[in-house]
Amino acid sequence: MGEADATRAVETVWRIESARLIAGLARIVGDVGFAEDLAQDALVAAIETWPRSGVPDNPGAWLMATARNRAIDQLRRGKTYARKQEEMAHEIGLQFAIERADFVAELDDEVGDDLLGLMFTCCHPLLSEEARVALTLRLLGGLTTTEIARAFLTPEKTVAQRLVRAKRTLREARVPLDVPHGGELEARLPSVLEVIYLVFNEGYAASAGEDLIRPALCEEALRLGRILAELAPAEPEVHGLIALLEIQASRSRARVGPSGEPVLLGDQNRSLWDPLLIVRGRRALERAEALPRPLGPYGLQAAIAACHARALRAEETDWVRIAALYEALTRVTPSPVVELNRAVALGMAFGPEIGLRLVDQIAAEPALREYHLLPSVRGDLLARLGRDAEAGAEFRRAAELTANERERELLLGRAAECDRDIDPA
Amino acid sequence: MRFMMFMYPGITEDEWAPSAEDVAAMSRYNDELRRAGMLLSLDGLHPPGEGASVVFSDGRSTVTDGPFSETKEVVGGYWLIQARSKEEAVEWASRCPGENCRIEVRRVFELEDFPQDVQEAALENDPGGAPQA
Numbered sequence: 001m002g003e004a005d006a007t008r009a010v011e012t013v014w015r016i017e018s019a020r021l022i023a024g025l026a027r028i029v030g031d032v033g034f035a036e037d038l039a040q041d042a043l044v045a046a047i048e049t050w051p052r053s054g055v056p057d058n059p060g061a062w063l064m065a066t067a068r069n070r071a072i073d074q075l076r077r078g079k080t081y082a083r084k085q086e087e088m089a090h091e092i093g094l095q096f097a098i099e100r101a102d103f104v105a106e107l108d109d110e111v112g113d114d115l116l117g118l119m120f121t122c123c124h125p126l127l128s129e130e131a132r133v134a135l136t137l138r139l140l141g142g143l144t145t146t147e148i149a150r151a152f153l154t155p156e157k158t159v160a161q162r163l164v165r166a167k168r169t170l171r172e173a174r175v176p177l178d179v180p181h182g183g184e185l186e187a188r189l190p191s192v193l194e195v196i197y198l199v200f201n202e203g204y205a206a207s208a209g210e211d212l213i214r215p216a217l218c219e220e221a222l223r224l225g226r227i228l229a230e231l232a233p234a235e236p237e238v239h240g241l242i243a244l245l246e247i248q249a250s251r252s253r254a255r256v257g258p259s260g261e262p263v264l265l266g267d268q269n270r271s272l273w274d275p276l277l278i279v280r281g282r283r284a285l286e287r288a289e290a291l292p293r294p295l296g297p298y299g300l301q302a303a304i305a306a307c308h309a310r311a312l313r314a315e316e317t318d319w320v321r322i323a324a325l326y327e328a329l330t331r332v333t334p335s336p337v338v339e340l341n342r343a344v345a346l347g348m349a350f351g352p353e354i355g356l357r358l359v360d361q362i363a364a365e366p367a368l369r370e371y372h373l374l375p376s377v378r379g380d381l382l383a384r385l386g387r388d389a390e391a392g393a394e395f396r397r398a399a400e401l402t403a404n405e406r407e408r409e410l411l412l413g414r415a416a417e418c419d420r421d422i423d424p425a
Numbered sequence: 426m427r428f429m430m431f432m433y434p435g436i437t438e439d440e441w442a443p444s445a446e447d448v449a450a451m452s453r454y455n456d457e458l459r460r461a462g463m464l465l466s467l468d469g470l471h472p473p474g475e476g477a478s479v480v481f482s483d484g485r486s487t488v489t490d491g492p493f494s495e496t497k498e499v500v501g502g503y504w505l506i507q508a509r510s511k512e513e514a515v516e517w518a519s520r521c522p523g524e525n526c527r528i529e530v531r532r533v534f535e536l537e538d539f540p541q542d543v544q545e546a547a548l549e550n551d552p553g554g555a556p557q558a
Contacts, residue, residue, distance in 0.1 A: 012512040016461070112460070219426075219507060223462035230460045253536055258545075269548060272536075276465060276505070 006051035013059045014043055018142040021063050023114035027177045029071060032121055032139060033167030038074075042067040115140075116231040117177040119224075123192040124175055131166040132195045134159055141220050151213045152202060189232075193241045193298060196225050200245050204252070218249055229284065239288035240299025246281030247305040250274040261406040266314040278309045300329045319349035336365035337373075344377055352384040372401035376411060383418055392418035427465065427507055427533035428514035434501040435525035438492055441472040441501075450522040458506060463517060469502035498527070505533070 018039060026035035042063040056062040122135040137143045137151070145163060149156040180188050203217030225242040232238050254272035257263050285306055288299045295303060304325045311317040326342035339362045347355020359378050368374045379394030395415035399408045443451070458464040470476075473491040480487045493499070508514040511532060518528045536544055 008512055009516075012510065012516045015509060015513060016516060216509070219509070223507065226462035227460065230462075272548070280465065 003051050006055075007047060009055050010043070010046045010050055013046070013055065013063075015142045017060045017063055018043075019115060019118065019140045020060060021067065022139050023118040023177075024064060025067055025071070026118055026121070027114045030174070030177065031171050032118070032135075032177070033171055036139060036167070038067040038071050039063070041070045045070075112231050113179055114177070115227065116179045119192050119228065119231075120180060120188055121170060121175055121177050123188070123195045124170060125188065125191060126169055126173055126175065127166050128162075129194075129198070131162050131169075132191065133198055134162050135166045136195050136224070137199065137220070138163055140224060143220075147213055150211050151217055185235075189235060189237065192228065193237060196221050196228065197241060197245070197298075199224070200248070204248065215252075218245075218252065221245060222249060229287075233287070234291065236288040236291045236293050237296040237298050239284045239291075240296055240302050243281045243284035243288060243302035244298050244305055246277045246284060247302060247309050250277035250281065250309065261410065262404070265308060266317075268314075270312065270314075273309065281309065282306055295328075297329065297333045300325055300332060304329075317348070319345050323349045336362050336367045337371070339365075340368065340371075340374060340377055343381075347377075347381050347384070352381040356381045356385070370401055372398045372407075372411075374398075375401070379411075379414065379418075383414075383421075388418040388421045392416075392422070426509070426535070427505060428511070429531050429533055430504040430506065430514070430518050430521075431529040431531070432501045432503065432521075432523075433498045433527040433529065435527070436501075438472045438474050454520065454522050455504075457520070458504065458517065461517075463506045463508060465505040465507055467502065467504040470500060473499045501526075 021039045021042070022032065022035050025038050026032045029035055029038070045066050046059075046063060050056075118139060119136070122139055123132045127135065133152075134148050137148050138145070143151070145160050146156055148154075149159040152159070179185070199217050200221035203215050203219075203221065206214030206217070222242070222245055225238075225245050229238050229242045250273050251265075251268060253274070254268040254270065255263055255265075263269075281302065285299070285302045288295060288302070304322055307318050307322050307325070323342060323345035326338060326345050330338050330342060339358065343355045343358040343362070345355075346358055356378070359374070359381060362368065363374065363378070375394040376398035379391045379398060382388075382391035382394060392415045395411045395418065399411035399415065402408050402411065455464065455467060458467075473493055473496075476491040478489045478491065478493055480489065506514060506517065508517065511530070514530050514532075518530050521528055536547060539547070
């Protein structure tokens with residue numbers, strides 16, 4: 001094996017093994033930062049050794065054994081971060097734990113729990129949202145700081161500081177790496193789901209021609225979501241989230257036109273939807289529905305997405321069902337934006353007057369004051385009622401509010417259409 | 426990116442039915458793929474003797490029932506995985522508990538891999554159709 005090939009082989013193994021490695025180490029040493037350092041040391045050792053010796057048969061076990069030896073070495077030489085009395089005591093306990101632990105067995109049996117524990121730790125409520133995202137991509141996705149910075153259009157230094165601070169916060173708070181149980185699990189799961197959803201949306205928001213690492217975030221979010229669904233199969237929202245992501249991802253080819261303009265769901269070429277992802281999404285939704293608990297916000301959104309996915313043509317969409325699902329969603333997570341979506345569904349299911357009635361009820365909501373979709377939806381309903389002059393004004397208002405250049409063009413085009421349709425009499 | 430991993434088992438038609446141990450080892454491997462968030466779909470195939478082959482020549486098709494004596498290798502099954510690189514897909518293929526077999530790793534075409542005119546030809550086709558599950 002040439003040197004370049006060997007380095008690539010190490011990198012590949014690293015991407016596959018690093019999360020499990022860090023998770024296993026973190027549970028033993030009780031500190032994700034220290035665990036990451038140890039895992040990095042093992043990686044360096046692999047880069048030095050494997051080009052000569054070849055990749056070992058069980059590279060994960062090799063990396064784990066190497067990291068363990070480094071841990072013992074470092075603690076014996078007293079080169080770790082801790083120097084205060086109380087931390088010395090902590091270190092002695094740590095050394096005992098490391099020497100006693102069966103690291104290789106660690107890789108097999110408890111690895112699932114360790115990974116899940118690491119996910120919860122990376123998304124700990126002590127950390128800011130940005131820090132949760134960065135730490136998750138770093139420790140569970142195996143992305144480098146540079147890659148995370150490029151993916152989130154953030155300076156590398158900012159990401160690096162964010163990661164250092166996050167690890168320090170977790171260390172100082174001595175956050176245990178356990179999987180939370182019962183009520184605590186319920187309370188902390190949403191933050192894990194939210195991080196995965198944020199990563200997905202960041203990738204989904206990427207436009208053509210941007211750094212490829214950005215759209216790759218969607219795949220990374222799907223991967224993390226699928227792992228989570230295997231690790232926490234009893235949680236309906238986990239399946240709900242992955243169902244939503246699979247179905248949203250199924251439309252990624254159809255949602256942008258040839259010159260980069262956004263294509264609305266109703267106008268999308270449905271033959272471009274990815275049937276495999278739709279099937280996967282529907283199966284995940286079925287898993288969520290089969291559990292003896294009601295669907296949560298993600299599950300309900302997935303059910304709505306599945307309604308759209310089921311329609312062969314836009315005209316076949318079951319809007320009555322979608323309106324009902326939005327109503328359920330407003331009960332679970334009341335929000336003016338959800339109400340606005342419900343108004344769209346009602347307008348499609350029962351006619352524009354019904355939709356308009358709800359839009360007018362929520363129009364005064366402060367959260368919607370600057371929201372371009374409010375006038376956009378209102379304009380659409382008014383146009384369908386033949387109230388073209390009012391509709392045109394709404395589309396122009398929406399065009400003023402949107403930050404997206406393409407969308408502005410689209411809205412101004414609709415306004416011009418309304419102007420043409422105004423009856424001169 | 427997606428990769429198709431084709432399994433070519435080095436066995437004859439009579440040996441096609443796998444043993445319980447083989448199946449157990451393969452399920453463990455499949456489970457590993459699933460737990461790594463890589464697996465999109467997989468299937469194992471009945472032996473070629475139960476299949477048929479449709480051969481096109483000069484625009485005409487001829488159907489032959491299996492087995493196919495002229496082919497050296499036959500597909501036994503496949504995995505469709507999502508991987509971050511070809512190397513990652515190859516590494517996963519190497520972890521398969523195979524004894525005498527060959528796994529071919531092939532990247533799946535994405536629409537973006539084609540030139541503009543080909544993409545447009547793909548878009549023109551069947552604008553109203555939607556996937557059915």
